[in-house]
Amino acid sequence: MDCSSTPPAPPVHRASGHKALVGLVCALVLVAGSAFGPPVEPAMTVVIDAGHGGKDPGNLGTGRYKTTEKDITLSVAKKTAAYIEERIPDVRVVMTRTGDTYPTLPDRVRIANDAKADLLLSIHCDSFTKSSAVGSSSFVMGLGKSETSLRVASQENAAIFEEADPQGFDPDDPDTFIALALKQEIYLGRSLQLAEAIQTQFRERVGRRDRGVRQAGYYVTAYSNMPSVLVELGFLTNPAEEDFLRSAQGQDYMSSALFRAFRDYAKQWFSLESAVQSAPEETEKNPEVELTPSENIPAPAAPAWFEVLTGDCNAEVCFSIQAASQRSRAPLVTAEGADIPNVVVQQVGSVHKYRVGSTGSYAAACQMRDTLRRNGFPDAFVVAFEGDQRIPLQEALKKGRN
Numbered sequence: 001m002d003c004s005s006t007p008p009a010p011p012v013h014r015a016s017g018h019k020a021l022v023g024l025v026c027a028l029v030l031v032a033g034s035a036f037g038p039p040v041e042p043a044m045t046v047v048i049d050a051g052h053g054g055k056d057p058g059n060l061g062t063g064r065y066k067t068t069e070k071d072i073t074l075s076v077a078k079k080t081a082a083y084i085e086e087r088i089p090d091v092r093v094v095m096t097r098t099g100d101t102y103p104t105l106p107d108r109v110r111i112a113n114d115a116k117a118d119l120l121l122s123i124h125c126d127s128f129t130k131s132s133a134v135g136s137s138s139f140v141m142g143l144g145k146s147e148t149s150l151r152v153a154s155q156e157n158a159a160i161f162e163e164a165d166p167q168g169f170d171p172d173d174p175d176t177f178i179a180l181a182l183k184q185e186i187y188l189g190r191s192l193q194l195a196e197a198i199q200t201q202f203r204e205r206v207g208r209r210d211r212g213v214r215q216a217g218y219y220v221t222a223y224s225n226m227p228s229v230l231v232e233l234g235f236l237t238n239p240a241e242e243d244f245l246r247s248a249q250g251q252d253y254m255s256s257a258l259f260r261a262f263r264d265y266a267k268q269w270f271s272l273e274s275a276v277q278s279a280p281e282e283t284e285k286n287p288e289v290e291l292t293p294s295e296n297i298p299a300p301a302a303p304a305w306f307e308v309l310t311g312d313c314n315a316e317v318c319f320s321i322q323a324a325s326q327r328s329r330a331p332l333v334t335a336e337g338a339d340i341p342n343v344v345v346q347q348v349g350s351v352h353k354y355r356v357g358s359t360g361s362y363a364a365a366c367q368m369r370d371t372l373r374r375n376g377f378p379d380a381f382v383v384a385f386e387g388d389q390r391i392p393l394q395e396a397l398k399k400g401r402n
Helices: 014-035 069-087 105-114 147-162 174-205 219-223 239-246 248-269 273-277 281-288 304-309 362-374 393-401
Strands: 044-050 091-095 119-126 136-141 210-216 228-235 317-326 343-348 351-359 381-386 389-391
Touching: 044 069, 044 105, 044 248, 069 091, 069 119, 069 228, 069 248, 105 219, 119 219, 119 248, 136 174, 136 219, 174 210, 174 228, 174 248, 210 317, 219 228, 228 239, 239 248, 304 362, 317 362, 317 393, 351 362, 362 381, 381 393, 389 393
Parallel strands: 044 091, 044 119, 119 228, 136 210
Antiparallel strands: 136 228, 317 351, 317 381, 343 351, 381 389
């Protein structure tokens, strides 16, 4: 045979062709069966709520831009959802809105409850009357009485009163909030855990000013049947913080911080193999980026009234002011975000008690108390100590007269 000629093709047998056809059909049936079979149950479901939307712009920031709170929250929510879906595929992500629409507060809660979600994350931006206010904070359901908790809850709950039927929700009715707080108590531990993880990520990985974890009566966290956290990304009324949160880079940083906090939370409470195996170091370049120190927004200057809180007590009986108490440990800050000086934190059971100042004069202690009450801590009161032991106030006053 001529080596340059084409070798003859092997003969085609009908039987072998039939077997090949049968094999192909079987393979297609198997593929179709797997594609259209019962869906795999997700390991968990998270609902991501982009605050405001549609006719409700949220807060308007400094007024320098057309961008408002509703635009920033939607962008960060979408980016956070994309991180989760890409890197933890066995988590089901549900969004309360994906465009410029206006789901009511009851709608948002209904979406979360109907989805039988394991977690609700509601994303917002803060505002204040002074442009110096700065920083990120996270809120869980609770009877927060501080000026900050009441202010922010009032802002975010305002949308409920635009509806024809607020469904019996009355933020001024203490019985309403006591009942809702008791209902949410079973989820409080997990809510606090995620909130604290979020604040850690904001502070340590994105260089945000940490305003801490607080408890407040938000509608979406109050009526949801799952652990839930409402996040305030920062103050749009602060020009530098508004510029950061409007930028694509800033939104990438904040959403990746939310993703990392969620990932760590989910790995602890759910069987998420993908959460353990995915996101190798080389794929996390964007979420791991940190701000350089020069990009951090400086802390607000200490207000003049801080001088009232200075001084030490060397007397037998000393008076101090209990400014706040809460389940989570967080910095004690003013509404503008300035750290209050001379704070002593004492943990009693699951509650952290925050004491400020120390003086041997009851009159001076009352002055400190009144100053704190005027500046955002309406529940501040005087406490007395003999050495390291707290004693009743009446006993301390008697000892002071002797």
